[in-house]
Amino acid sequence: MTQYDPGLQPERTQLAWRRTALSIAVVSLIAARALPLILGSGVWVIPGVVGVAASAVLWVASARRAGAVDRALSPVPHPDRMPDGRLIAVVVVFTIAAGLLALVVLLVGVPA
Template structure:
């Protein structure tokens, strides 16, 4: 049996949460884009910031796509529409985990580098 979709504003609140997440990832990526090449002395670190901006766009698009999918399912199936899967959320958790570990490694490398 599938869980019913909330007919209220829950889909819109969820889409706003995805938008805030994309904004946070995008701003963090722009800061990395600006600061990492100077902090490490290697211009290739710009690619990390660019990749983060692209990921932020993908998160925003995913949130919009999920909202439109929920609306379509609600229009078609009513209150018994199936909820969207948790794949994008699991991918986001993985991204945050990898980013945190890489960030700690970068701080350790920069702080241990000879001056």
């Protein structure tokens, strides 16, 4: 009796991680382009570059996570355990940091 159903759920989860990484990349590219124009300083391109790098890391980490889940749930015995919540925690921290950055941008305001 196998407990693992190799249906579409693992693929949907992987696609959700990819959409998350892609949305972080798009918003980061927009921020890298818009923030220096709005706030008038080239230093505001840094959050956009960090976001694009984070999305690339998330893309790779999510692929590794999907492989680990697939190996851990397959009917063939593997020593792998299920992935923990570290990747989710990193995405949460990144989202909170982006929200705080948006708050800072709102408080700094557009120079007159």
